[in-house]
Amino acid sequence: MTTNPVKPLLEVKNVHAVYGRKIRALKGVSVELHAGEIVALIGNNGAGKTTMLKTISGILTPESGEVLYQGRRISGMEPHRIARLGIAHVPEGRHVFPRLTVMENLEMGAYCRKEASLLDEYRRIFDLFPLLGRRRAQLAGTLSGGEQQMLAMGRALMASPKLLMLDEPSMGLSPALVDKIFDIIRKINQLGTPIFLVEQNARKALQVASRGYVLETGNLALSGSASNLLHNKAVRHAYLGIAG
Amino acid sequence: MLLQQLVNGLTLGAIYSLIALGYTLVYGILMLINFAHSEVLMVGAFVGLGVQLFFPPSLTSGPLGLALVFTLAMAAAGALNVVVERLAYRPLRNISRLAPLISAIGVSIILQNAVFLWVSNQSQTFPDIMKMRSFQFAGADISSLQIVILFTALGLMAALHFFIQKTRVGKAMRACADDMEAAELMGIDTKRIVAVTFLVGGALGGAAGALNGMYYGSIKYNLGFLPGMKAFTAAVLGGIGNIQGAVLGGFILGLLEVAVAGYLPNGAEWKDVIAFVVLICVLLARPSGILGEKIGEKV
Ligand SMILES: Nc1ncnc2c1ncn2[C@@H]1O[C@H](COP(=O)(O)OP(=O)(O)O)[C@@H](O)[C@H]1O
Ligand SMILES: [Mg+2]
Numbered sequence: 001m002t003t004n005p006v007k008p009l010l011e012v013k014n015v016h017a018v019y020g021r022k023i024r025a026l027k028g029v030s031v032e033l034h035a036g037e038i039v040a041l042i043g044n045n046g047a048g049k050t051t052m053l054k055t056i057s058g059i060l061t062p063e064s065g066e067v068l069y070q071g072r073r074i075s076g077m078e079p080h081r082i083a084r085l086g087i088a089h090v091p092e093g094r095h096v097f098p099r100l101t102v103m104e105n106l107e108m109g110a111y112c113r114k115e116a117s118l119l120d121e122y123r124r125i126f127d128l129f130p131l132l133g134r135r136r137a138q139l140a141g142t143l144s145g146g147e148q149q150m151l152a153m154g155r156a157l158m159a160s161p162k163l164l165m166l167d168e169p170s171m172g173l174s175p176a177l178v179d180k181i182f183d184i185i186r187k188i189n190q191l192g193t194p195i196f197l198v199e200q201n202a203r204k205a206l207q208v209a210s211r212g213y214v215l216e217t218g219n220l221a222l223s224g225s226a227s228n229l230l231h232n233k234a235v236r237h238a239y240l241g242i243a244g
Numbered sequence: 245m246l247l248q249q250l251v252n253g254l255t256l257g258a259i260y261s262l263i264a265l266g267y268t269l270v271y272g273i274l275m276l277i278n279f280a281h282s283e284v285l286m287v288g289a290f291v292g293l294g295v296q297l298f299f300p301p302s303l304t305s306g307p308l309g310l311a312l313v314f315t316l317a318m319a320a321a322g323a324l325n326v327v328v329e330r331l332a333y334r335p336l337r338n339i340s341r342l343a344p345l346i347s348a349i350g351v352s353i354i355l356q357n358a359v360f361l362w363v364s365n366q367s368q369t370f371p372d373i374m375k376m377r378s379f380q381f382a383g384a385d386i387s388s389l390q391i392v393i394l395f396t397a398l399g400l401m402a403a404l405h406f407f408i409q410k411t412r413v414g415k416a417m418r419a420c421a422d423d424m425e426a427a428e429l430m431g432i433d434t435k436r437i438v439a440v441t442f443l444v445g446g447a448l449g450g451a452a453g454a455l456n457g458m459y460y461g462s463i464k465y466n467l468g469f470l471p472g473m474k475a476f477t478a479a480v481l482g483g484i485g486n487i488q489g490a491v492l493g494g495f496i497l498g499l500l501e502v503a504v505a506g507y508l509p510n511g512a513e514w515k516d517v518i519a520f521v522v523l524i525c526v527l528l529a530r531p532s533g534i535l536g537e538k539i540g541e542k543v
Contacts, residue, residue, distance in 0.1 A: 057429060059425060059428070059429075078428075078433075079425075079428040079429060080428050080429075080430075080431050080432055080433050080434065083428070083429055083430060083431035084431045088429075089429050091425070091426065091429065095423050095425070095426040095429075096426075097418070097419045097422040097423055097426065097427075098422055098423075099418065099421075099422050100415065100418055100419060100422065104415055104418075104419075107412075107415060108415065108416065108419045108427070108430045108432070109430055111412070111416060111430045111431050111432050112430075112431035155430070159430070159431065
């Protein structure tokens with residue numbers, strides 16, 4: 001792997017994560033992400049992708065190893081403090097606030113921002129997701145899956161994050177919606193936000209990403225530039241469903 | 245007669261509603277039944293009495309006295325509730341759902357005994373804060389006390405509604421009730437929001453305790469138990485976790501109790517039983533209550 005001389009925005013160093021005593025979900029994984037990048041983390045169901053994001057955002061504390069953000073150790077901090085440092089985590093399954101309206105969900109995304117007016121921010125979100133603008137008074141629980149995914153992403157962007165982490169944004173969406181979500185991911189990145197993208201849809205993820213990591217039952221199996229991974233024989237066989 | 249019963253029932257219902265809100269707010273955010281809430285309300289009543297004994301009469305009579313008694317009773321009960329959460333519930337939260345429940349019952353016993361031992365085991369007179377008059381209206385005898393109780397309670401409910409619906413912290417409370425982990429990911433300090441919830445719920449309980457003292461004219465270390473159980477029933481009836489449900493359930497129960505006392509033979513002796521009959525019927529027929537969502541599902 002090429003080493004980048006610039007200090008990474010995010011460094012996950014040899015992280016071990018466990019659930020209870022027995023389930024070892026991450027067994028010494030190191031990952032890094034630089035300003036401007038989209039980095040994809042792919043792997044089968046149960047590989048430990050969600051665990052990785054939870055460890056970064058502080059929902060889980062690593063058993064050993066550490067997470068550095070802007071050169072500073074964040075592992076062990078409470079999740080709300082990590083969020084306030086500029087890491088936005090859109091969890092698997094969206095987790096919008098169902099009994100809050102779309103507008104209130106977005107407000108919660110901006111909970112920690114001190115600006116007197118967030119009008120520009122709302123405008124930016126509604127430009128990116130016009131649908132949310134039309135549904136702003138609707139309860140989030142009544143939105144469709146795709147709409148909830150957009151809301152979850154819009155809500156995360158309301159914080160104006162320095163790093164956006166998406167956990168399976170395309171899960172359960174129709175093919176047309178999947179394309180739309182990936183277009184938006186590309187757009188968010190072009191507007192300047194680095195993205196750590198967890199996906200089971202390896203092809204789509206590697207197509208938008210600049211680099212990628214492949215996780216297999218808690219261990220990193222492969223890493224490299226997204227185009228190399230897309231052409232890697234093992235990846236093609238195991239994750240892209242191409243024989244040979 | 246009917247109007248009289250209606251006013252009596254609404255007065256009682258207003259007190260039950262305020263207490264029920266305390267149960268439902270806490271349940272909504274932690275799915276915990278705060279069995280110590282009945283004692284928080286009792287302590288509120290005693291602080292209300294203490295304020296009247298401690299401050300000169302000029303400060304504790306009339307509308308100013310009312311404001312002073314309520315502010316301090318609410319502040320003390322709210323603070324007590326926060327301390328109880330911090331010491332007795334938070335350390336147990338990740339252990340099991342049953343542990344905090346048992347801890348809550350323990351806190352309830354401790355608080356009752358503390359007042360029993362250190363304050364008094366006898367009934368204490370709760371002086372009139374305002375001069376009471378009564379009005380004759382369409383054959384009903386309505387006291388100014390009932391009007392004060394009703395409007396104080398409605399005012400507090402309106403303030404709560406505004407707080408929960410419109411303020412940043414109120415919205416964060418609703419967000420936490422919906423999804424605590426997601427709220428934390430928004431940068432919301434969920435431990436603080438839980439504390440605020442106990443503060444608000446406890447303060448409403450403290451107000452209800454003081455209103456209770458005013459209504460019955462005397463207070464005792466065990467005064468919280470019955471209204472607490474009834475208000476808990478009201479919260480379940482309305483749909484526990486649901487704020488409108490708590491208010492609705494409180495008023496229904498107040499009216500029902502007064503109707504039973506007034507219209508059934510020997511009704512006055514049965515009125516305390518009615519709440520528990522209602523509780524059992526609701527649990528059998530519609531466990532999620534009138535306005536509640538499915539129990540056990542936090543969505
Ligand atoms: N809350 C949990 N308790 C116990 N085991 C868990 C929990 N969450 C995930 N696991 C286990 O940890 C491993 C990794 O899970 P996860 O990170 O969710 O994988 P992925 O997101 O790649 O599908 C799996 O074996 C899973 O069963
Ligand atoms: Mg996952």
